[in-house]
Amino acid sequence: MKSFTEVTGEATAPLLSVRDLCVTYRTDAGPVVALDRLSFDLRAGETLSIVGESGSGKSAASLAVMGLLPRNAVAAGSVRFRGQELLGLSDREMRTVRGRRIAMVFQDALAALNPMMTVGAQLAEAVSVHDPDISRAALRDRAVELLDLVGISDPRTRAGQYPHELSGGMRQRVMIATGIANEPDVLIADEPTTALDVTVQAQVLDVLGRVQDRTKSAILLITHDLGVVAGLADRVLVLYCGRKMEEAPVEPLFYRSAHPYTRGLLAALPRIDRGTRRLAQIAGQPPSPTERPPGCPFQNRCPHAEDRCAESLLPVTVGEGHTAVCLRASEIASVTP
Template sequence: MSFPTPDGVVRAVRGMSFEVERGRTLGIVGESGSGKSVSTQTLMGLTRGAEVSGSARFEGRELIGMPAEELRRLRGAQIAMIFQDPLSSLHPLYTVGWQIVELIRIHEPATTKAQARKWAIEQLALVGIPQPDRRVDDYPHQFSGGMRQRAMIAMALALQPKLIIADEPTTALDATVQAQILDLMARLQREFDTALIMITHDLGVIADMADQVLVMYAGKPIEVAERRELYYRPHHPYTVGLLESVPSTTGAKERLKPVPGQPPSLLRPPSGCAFHPRCPYVMPKCRTDVPPLMGEEHLSACWLPLDVVGLGPEAARRRTEESS
């Protein structure tokens, strides 16, 4: 996926490939600007002006190039999205209940307003909003941040979609409310057997929610593995850096290890591996050759052998030189 700009073509997403089944959660993690959000927004037809190639199939139906009217019928009913900022996603001039009612009646035209209103109240109660029969007539600004996010989840689940895309749904919430929202989403996912794509930069959220994790960097997937495999045996140096930059919960007084440098410009990405300017393990080959995603169940786009990450840069270089 690319965006033409006056300064050149921004190659926002390249080589993206994943699948997610019902009842399973795929976590997509990476720094801001790595392509997490736009890759999934493209599936929903929300990236106007982008040049898109490739294939995205939902239950055998091709989403890329799908007619706008057909895609509108799919959005909300079978594929729903929970956005990062519910205050900008909910219309400020309409009550929360009215917006849920409209969603229901658009996709279920035989439903009366009274039936849809009752349905909306039931959905608000399902996500834990107190006095839903009264709050259904409140406007978004009358809800707290956590309640607005619950209302967005209620709207997303109103028609029991088969896939939910949650784009950083807890970023603006405090830790207590964040935990409540994550618990709510996990419970509702189990109840409705929904497939979930969770987009976040928070590795703690991924540890709680995901079955499989996809790490993105500079618009490309660089590591894909089951959650426990990725957390306990990470391979790509960028993934290792992300994990080392998470504060310890054991009480140990250790300095954080930030990933040095800045993400590259997607207008002019570096040659070879995009991470090589920031990588402590960099070798000459990294600067010239682009590593493909390699492996069977644990995929990684890195020229390092699987058993050298964690040895340290010097030991890794020695091991690599010996093996070559």
């Protein structure tokens, strides 16, 4: 597979372009908007992380891109992969993209893997679905190669084992191996380190980085863990109540964040340069999904809120590639977190 620098014009053109993506769930309590006009671009070799609290819309974004939303969900807007519109494609049409050009690493490996099949057979299946003419011997070799690529020792033996015979970290590596089996252009990793201890978490992140170096794939990293973001992401998009609050390269986001919500998330992180003082917390609760206020949805929890926050959701440019949906963004960014 060619890297983006080997293809004329691909260095600047996004692989994945999302514009005004809205996802609404039909519920007994009424329609629930999980995503509200989300827009972003993802380029080859880049890692974009989407962060936010539970219920912010992170997973809804990834499922909409993959065409895996449940039946009670409706998606609107635009999701383009290499210029091709994905929203509206039939499931049959999406199968030519899903797994081959855009793949996903799910957060619960034990639930995602089939307990009745060896991990080698599952990897082989992921390849054969898109290449039905490949021989059985080649499939076995490919499965072993993938397990070796993600850092599993004695990959030939492990390929013959079942998911329950592997540790949590190994199962997560198998999920990554399944995702990269067809060397996709875009790899979506949905909370890939959830429930793993910090040592295994670091190993899994290292695997993702090494895989990206080899395949030149773009990674869309869905997480609530800002420590993971700092170690892997190039750019960060902060979601709150389904809306983009801030987007920036990773260093400006950590050192010159411009939205009060982002500042609240960062203040809740333990830092070795701040001793043992108590961690900050964001006051209040997110608004009800069925009764969101006009304007900024964070206003009822924001220490900088003003009356005009109920009227505006316009993004403010803070720096190169750095925007925040806050009327006081420039003022907040000027203060060291």
